[in-house]
Amino acid sequence: MTDLETDVAVIGAGSAGLRAYRAAAAHTNRVLLIEGGRYGTTCASVGCMPSKLLIAAADSAHTAQEAGDLGVYADSVKINGAKVMERLRTLRDRFVSGVVSNTEKIPAERRIHGYARFEDAQTLKLDDGRRIRAERIVIATGSRPNVLPMFEGLGDRVVVNDDLFEWSDLPESVAVFGPGVIGMELGQALHRLGVRVRIFGVGGFLGPLTDPSVKEAAEGIFAEELDLDTDAQVDSLSREGDQVLVRFKDKNGDSVEERFEYLLAATGRRPNIDKLGLETTGLNLNKDGVPDFDRYTMQCGDKPIFIAGDANNEHPVMPDAFDEGEIAGNNAGRYPKVEPGRRHPPMSIVFTEPQMALVGMRYADLPDTDYAVGEFSFSAHPRAMVMRANRGLMRFYGRPSDGAFLGAEVLGPRAEHLGHLLAWAVDSGMSVGQMLDLPYYHPVLETSIRNALSDLQQKMQH
Ligand SMILES: Cc1cc2nc3c(=O)[nH]c(=O)nc-3n(C[C@H](O)[C@H](O)[C@H](O)COP(=O)(O)OP(=O)(O)OC[C@H]3O[C@@H](n4cnc5c(N)ncnc54)[C@H](O)[C@@H]3O)c2cc1C
Numbered sequence: 001m002t003d004l005e006t007d008v009a010v011i012g013a014g015s016a017g018l019r020a021y022r023a024a025a026a027h028t029n030r031v032l033l034i035e036g037g038r039y040g041t042t043c044a045s046v047g048c049m050p051s052k053l054l055i056a057a058a059d060s061a062h063t064a065q066e067a068g069d070l071g072v073y074a075d076s077v078k079i080n081g082a083k084v085m086e087r088l089r090t091l092r093d094r095f096v097s098g099v100v101s102n103t104e105k106i107p108a109e110r111r112i113h114g115y116a117r118f119e120d121a122q123t124l125k126l127d128d129g130r131r132i133r134a135e136r137i138v139i140a141t142g143s144r145p146n147v148l149p150m151f152e153g154l155g156d157r158v159v160v161n162d163d164l165f166e167w168s169d170l171p172e173s174v175a176v177f178g179p180g181v182i183g184m185e186l187g188q189a190l191h192r193l194g195v196r197v198r199i200f201g202v203g204g205f206l207g208p209l210t211d212p213s214v215k216e217a218a219e220g221i222f223a224e225e226l227d228l229d230t231d232a233q234v235d236s237l238s239r240e241g242d243q244v245l246v247r248f249k250d251k252n253g254d255s256v257e258e259r260f261e262y263l264l265a266a267t268g269r270r271p272n273i274d275k276l277g278l279e280t281t282g283l284n285l286n287k288d289g290v291p292d293f294d295r296y297t298m299q300c301g302d303k304p305i306f307i308a309g310d311a312n313n314e315h316p317v318m319p320d321a322f323d324e325g326e327i328a329g330n331n332a333g334r335y336p337k338v339e340p341g342r343r344h345p346p347m348s349i350v351f352t353e354p355q356m357a358l359v360g361m362r363y364a365d366l367p368d369t370d371y372a373v374g375e376f377s378f379s380a381h382p383r384a385m386v387m388r389a390n391r392g393l394m395r396f397y398g399r400p401s402d403g404a405f406l407g408a409e410v411l412g413p414r415a416e417h418l419g420h421l422l423a424w425a426v427d428s429g430m431s432v433g434q435m436l437d438l439p440y441y442h443p444v445l446e447t448s449i450r451n452a453l454s455d456l457q458q459k460m461q462h
C-alpha cells in the first residue's frame with residue numbers, strides 16, 4: 001500500500017537536501033522533503049559554524065598571549081571556558097534557528113518527518129511504516145563520525161564533534177585521535193584555550209595535505225606548538241575512573257602513560273548510506289556501499305536516483321554539498337531530461353593557524369609527466385613578517401606544455417583568502433603567465449602568490 005505519491009522525494013534536509021528541494025521545486029510542485037532528525041543542518045549545528053566559533057575564541061586568546069613579541073602586553077590573559085562555550089552555543093543556536101525557520105517556510109504538507117529507506121528504486125518506507133512512491137529520489141543523507149572499535153569501553157569519555165559543542169565549560173584535557181581536518185581545527189583551538197591536548201595520528205597524515213614538502217613544513221610548525229604525533233604508536237586505551245588512560249610510545253620510542261578527561265574521536269566520517277536499503281534499488285555499489293554516480297549530473301547509474309552532499313563521500317565539504325544539491329535537484333525535477341551541471345574546482349580550507357588551502361589539482365592528483373612545481377616559503381615574506389605570521393609554504397602546480405595553472409597546496413597566513421584567489425584563477429582557466437600579469441599591491445600577502453608563480457614559471461621554462 002502507498003500512503004503518499006510524489007514526483008520527487010528528497011531524503012535529508014541538510015545543506016544538500018535543502019538546495020535539492022528548492023531546485024526540484026522550480027520544475028514541479030510535487031516535491032517532498034523527508035528528514036529523520038532535527039532541522040538545522042550539520043554545517044550550522046555541529047560542523048562549520050560552531051567549530052569556527054571555538055576557533056574565533058582561541059585565536060583571540062592566542063593573539064593576546066603572543067602580543068608581547070610586538071611590544072604589546074595583554075597581561076594575564078584569562079580564559080573563561082564557560083563564557084567561551086556560552087557564546088559558541090548562543091551564536092550557533094542563532095545560525096541554526098535561521099536555517100530552521102527557512103526550512104519551515106516549506107509548506108507543511110511537503111515536509112515529511114521520518115527516516116526513509118528504499119524498498120525498491122521508486123519506493124521509500126518510513127520508520128513509522130508509511131510508504132512513499134516517488135518517480136525520482138534524491139539521496140542527501142549526509143555523514144556521521146566514524147567512531148572506531150578501539151574506542152569501545154571508554155564509554156562517555158569518548159566524544160565526537162557533536163558532543164564537544166554541547167560542553168558547558170572547557171575540560172582540563174583532551175586526547176585527540178585523528179590529525180585530519182576536524183582534529184587539527186578543534187585540537188589547536190582547545191590547546192589555545194588552555195586545554196591540555198595531545199594529538200595522535202596514523203600513517204603521517206596531516207589535515208588534507210598530500211604534498212610531502214607542505215606536509216613536512218606543517219608538521220614542523222604545528223609540532224612546535226602542539227603535542228602532535230602524526231604516526232603515533234598507541235599501545236592501549238582504557239578507562240580509569242572518569243579518565244581515559246592512553247599508553248603510547250613517544251617520538252624517542254619511550255613508553256608513556258597519559259590521562260585525559262576526554263578522547264575526541266576525529267578519525268574521519270562515513271556516509272549515511274548503509275541503512276538506506278540501497279541493495280533493493282539495483283544500483284551498483286562501490287566497496288564503501290556508495291552507488292556509482294556521475295559527478296556532473298549526480299545521477300546514480302541509469303536510475304531516477306540522484307545523490308548529493310556528504311552522502312556520496314566524494315568531497316564532503318559545504319560548497320560541494322551546495323553545488324551537488326542544486327544539480328541533483330534540477331535533474332530530479334526535470335527528469336528524464338538529465339543535464340550536466342556546473343562543478344567548481346575542488347577547494348578545501350582548514351581553519352588552523354597557519355591555515356591550509358588546497359585548490360584545484362592536489363599534488364596527489366598530478367599526472368606522471370608534463371607538470372612542474374613552483375614554491376614559496378613565507379619565512380621571509382615582508383607582510384607576513386610584519387604580521388608575525390611568516391610561517392608556511394605554498395607549492396603551485398603547472399603544466400609546461402601549455403602554461404596552465406593546475407592547482408596548489410598552501411600552508412600559510414590567511415590561506416582562506418589566498419586559496420579563493422587561486423580557486424578563481426583555476427575556475428577561469430588562467431595560465432601562469434596571465435596570473436602573473438594581474439595587479440599586486442604592496443605590502444600584501446597576495447604577493448606571495450606572485451612569488452610562487454614566478455618560481456613555477458621558471459620551472460616550467462626549464
Ligand atoms: C566539525 C565539522 C566542521 C566542518 N567545517 C566545515 C567548514 O568549515 N567548511 C566546509 O565547507 N565544510 C565543513 N564541514 C563539512 C560540512 O559540514 C558538510 O560537508 C555539510 O554539512 C554536508 O551537508 P549534507 O547536506 O550532505 O549533510 P547534512 O547537513 O548532515 O544533512 C543530512 C540530513 O539527512 C538526514 N538523514 C540521514 N539519513 C536519513 C534518512 N534515512 N531519512 C531521512 N533523513 C535522513 C540527517 O538527519 C541530516 O539532517 C564540517 C563538518 C564537521 C563535522
Ligand SMILES: NC(=O)c1ccc[n+]([C@@H]2O[C@H](COP(=O)([O-])OP(=O)(O)OC[C@H]3O[C@@H](n4cnc5c(N)ncnc54)[C@H](O)[C@@H]3O)[C@@H](O)[C@H]2O)c1
Nearest residue numbers: 178179180181182183200201202205266267268269316349
Ligand atoms: N574546514 C573544513 O572545511 C572542514 C572542517 C572539518 C571537517 N570537514 C569535513 O569533514 C571531513 C571529516 O573530517 P575528519 O577530520 O573527521 O576526517 P579526515 O579524513 O580529515 O581525518 C581523519 C584523520 O584520522 C586519522 N586516523 C584514522 N584512524 C586513526 C587512528 N586509529 N588513530 C589516529 N588517527 C587516525 C587519519 O589518518 C586522518 O588523519 C573532512 O574530510 C572534511 O571534508 C571540513
